[in-house]
Amino acid sequence: MPPLRQLLLGLATLAAGCAAGPSEPTIFSPAGITHPEALFDVTTRSAQIRSYSAGTGAMKGTRYCLRESDAPALAPLVGPSLAAVKAGGDSNNAARDMARALNATAFRVLLENDAEAARQAVAVLRQHADANAWIVAKPSWTNAAGVINAFPALLPAWQVLRQTPAATPDDKAAIEAWLTRLTAQADEHPGDNNLGTARGAADMLLGLMLGDPARYQRGVQTGFIAQLQAMRPDGSFPLETDRGLGALQNQSRNIAFLLYSAEIAASQGENLYGTKVDGKSVDDAIRFLLAAADDNALVDGYAATNRNPPKTEPAFRPGAQLDPFDSTSRGWAVLYTEHFPRSELSDEIRAHIKIGSRVNADAVGGNVTCYAKRL
Structure with missing residues (x-):
């Protein structure tokens, strides 16, 4: 990143007050979280990727984490996602796209510790939970596949986001109850491939x-x-x-x-x-x-x-x-x-x-x- 842009970004972040710098306390906390280390330890990994590289002077994770410019906006995806899966076929793609966007946001939060981005992502998940999104009364294999194809990006995103202050106990209960209902729909697929x-x-x-x-x-x-x-x-x-x-x-x-x-x-x-x-x-x-x-x-x-x-x-x-x-x-x-x-x-x-x-x-x-x- 050019020095001037890096300075301007730092000033903007300081003014916004929503993203912690590498030397500041993390926004992540494993307190009260069941298996905070599942897949990877979120708090530890965030600290690792936010530490400075002696060679470049930048955070180590900037070489590997998704670039900010590559993370899609969540808001335009919400409407199509809430209607996804229920029609089957290509509508499944909207659920997958929402899961991908949430995943991208979560991994940017891992690097930037951006509390506002975490809040927006959790709010989108809560909206889906409250709407019972992606669930149909009598699911077919296609409806089940729509849920299964969203899970690989969705669940790691939640593993990150649930360990931020953005996820209240009420949010966690609602979102995890929704995820549990989704697994019941996924079970409709024979799952032999x-x-x-x-x-x-x-x-x-x-x-x-x-x-x-x-x-x-x-x-x-x-x-x-x-x-x-x-x-x-x-x-x-x-x-x-x-x-x-x-x-x-x-x-x-x-x-x-x-x-x-x-x-x-x-x-x-x-x-x-x-x-x-x-x-x-x-x-x-x-x-x-x-x-x-x-x-x-x-x-x-x-x-x-x-x-x-x-x-x-x-x-x-x-x-x-x-x-x-x-x-x-x-x-x-x-x-x-x-x-x-x-x-x-x-x-x-x-x-x-x-x-x-x-x-x-x-x-x-x-x-x-x-x-x-x-x-």
Whole structure:
């Protein structure tokens, strides 16, 4: 940031009185919070990313947290979001977009300790809770999927925001009751593909926040463990790799949700990264993806089934898999390589995936580098 702009921003912040500087007390408090360390310790992480870099003189998190200019305004998204999911189909996107915006705001709050931004985000969540948003009387799989697809960005946002003064006890009770009702709708989906992995991760994180160990364990079993049970010995997921030219993209998406689940578990001292089911681990899924990306023949036998292929590529062709190394893969690559910085598999991941410093991927909790990057 140019010196003049940095000075003007500092003066504006001082005048507003709503954002704490790096040397000031944090706005976050774990007092009275159930599992404040779930996924990551919010107070500790905020202090880490707000500490100064000796090399640049800037807060360390400015290299990794979402830029202020990239965080969308919440207000324009509220109306469409309140009406979302109930119509199914494309209306689900409005719920996902709202969750993404709240996630972006939460991670800016993590860096800036901006009490006003936290207040606005909590108010939007309370509005959704009071309106019973996204919930239908007789949900279909589509309505359930709309909720499941919003959870990966929404729940980490709440984990951050609920630890600020903006969230009153009444807000917490109302919002968490709404989140619990949403999980009931999510249960309408059979959850046998990556949506089941995503729902399992949501149950894990929400179970911790609510102090519900049974929900947490259900998430581990119906998400992470169930996917390893279903995985073939070669590391491929049957209900992802039969998806035509999108087979490897779906394999990568399921890996992302598995590693997100493993990060939630790691916050509790549980090692899902090293868990094996019938001798199979998440490492096998990663190795299959990397090998099949190099040689599509490894996946073409499965992908030729062409079940529910990408709309942009409805016809199957051998050796023509869509590039699986998009933002989703960069997200899980951050988690894995930060967890195992010197492993041989991490080296292989880095050789295939250009990770970058800022990564925003729903499947791993939104703005992943801000909570996972080693400082």
